[in-house]
Amino acid sequence: xxxxxxxxDNIRELVVYTLxxxxxxxxxxxxxxxxxxxxxxxxxxxxxxxxxxxxxxGLSILKKLKSNRDTKNIPxxxxxxxxxxxxxxxxxxxxxxxxxxxxxxxxxxxxxxxAVLRRGAPVEKSSETLVFDTLVMNQKKHEVKSxxxxxxxxxxxxxxxxxxxxxxxxxxxxxxxxxxIWGYDFDGETRTVDVHVRTLRQKLGKNAxxxxxxxxxxxxxxx
Numbered sequence: 001x002x003x004x005x006x007x008x009d010n011i012r013e014l015v016v017y018t019l020x021x022x023x024x025x026x027x028x029x030x031x032x033x034x035x036x037x038x039x040x041x042x043x044x045x046x047x048x049x050x051x052x053x054x055x056x057x058g059l060s061i062l063k064k065l066k067s068n069r070d071t072k073n074i075p076x077x078x079x080x081x082x083x084x085x086x087x088x089x090x091x092x093x094x095x096x097x098x099x100x101x102x103x104x105x106x107x108x109x110x111x112x113x114x115a116v117l118r119r120g121a122p123v124e125k126s127s128e129t130l131v132f133d134t135l136v137m138n139q140k141k142h143e144v145k146s147x148x149x150x151x152x153x154x155x156x157x158x159x160x161x162x163x164x165x166x167x168x169x170x171x172x173x174x175x176x177x178x179x180x181i182w183g184y185d186f187d188g189e190t191r192t193v194d195v196h197v198r199t200l201r202q203k204l205g206k207n208a209x210x211x212x213x214x215x216x217x218x219x220x221x222x223x
Contacts, residue, residue, distance in 0.1 A: 001026070001027065001043075001044045001045055002019055002024050002026050002027075002045060002046045002047070003026075003027055003028075003029060003038065003044040003046075003048065004016055004019075004027070004047075004048040005028075005029045005030075005035045005049045005053065006028065006030070006048070006050040006053075007030050007031060007050065007053050008050075011102075012030065013028065014106065015028070015109065016028045018106040018110060019110070019113070022110050024113070027044075030054075031053055031054050031055055031056070032053060032056040032061050033055070039071065043070075043071070045117060046075045046077065046116060047074055047075070047077070048077050048113075049061060049062060049076050049077070049078055049079065049096075050078075050079045050080070051079070051081075051091070052080070058079075059091060062076055062091065062094050062095065062096060063094050065095075066094060066095035072095070075097045075116045076096050076097055077096070077097060077098045077112060077113065077116060078091045078096045078098070079100055079102065079104075080100070080101055081101070081102040089198065092154060092195065092196065092199050093199060095154060097116050097156065098115075098116055098156075098192070100112060114183075115183035116183075118183055130162070130165045130166065132165050132168060132210065132221060133210070134146065134147050134148070134206075134207060135204070135210065137161065137162060137165055139162070142158065144158065144161065146203075146205055146206070146207045147205060147206055149205075151203050151204065151205075152203070153200070154199075156182070156196055157196055157203070159181045160181060160193075160196055160200060161200060163177065163180065163181070164211060164220065164221040165221060167221075168221055168222065169220060169222045171214045171220045172220065174193045174194070174217075174218045174219075175218075176218065177193050177218065178192060178193055181193075193218075197211060197213075197219055210222065
């Protein structure tokens with residue numbers, strides 16, 4: 001079951017129709033109150049959440065979802081008409097799994113949904129610890145420490161850092177990272193990688209400068 005929280009009736013109905021036409025179950029809500037009632041009755045597998053909602057905006061709803069132990073692990077894709085990077089970064093910092101800027105194509109939406117559901121939240125079985133100077137990743141605990149302090153990362157930030165740390169001093173292209181971590185590849189969507197790199201750097205503190213930007217290509221972690 002996929003919930004779509006969107007106050008525009010036409011968009012909401014089209015999204016639900018598209019989801020059901022492609023093999024999913026979908027249910028739409030026009031605002032937060034009805035959505036909260038719905039989630040009490042049935043937990044969805046994924047939530048499509050618009051930022052600009054009446055009474056309570058999507059970021060506030062997202063924050064409540066991620067602070068509740070019963071809903072914090074439900075994947076959330078933000079739908080936003082806002083083009084400012086601040087809103088995207090804020091949503092990712094609050095725990096959103098992805099974002100799609102309006103207007104968007106329905107097939108792109110379905111592809112994003114499938115990618116997030118496919119990715120899921122796998123349990124890391126390896127006990128290997130990755131060490132890069134004062135940056136340490138314990139894969140068994142799914143924990144990252146920078147300068148000895150634990151750093152809370154979202155799933156995608158963790159996977160992004162993991163790929164960089166397992167390929168030290170090697171340039172990983174934006175397209176490569178997008179396909180490996182997000183599971184899709186749309187023209188222009190490599191900006192998603194850039195936004196996540198920025199939030200990751202902000203969290204790593206003094207180790208932020210170890211993630212280098214290779215202009216026109218991608219990123220690498222190096223000394």
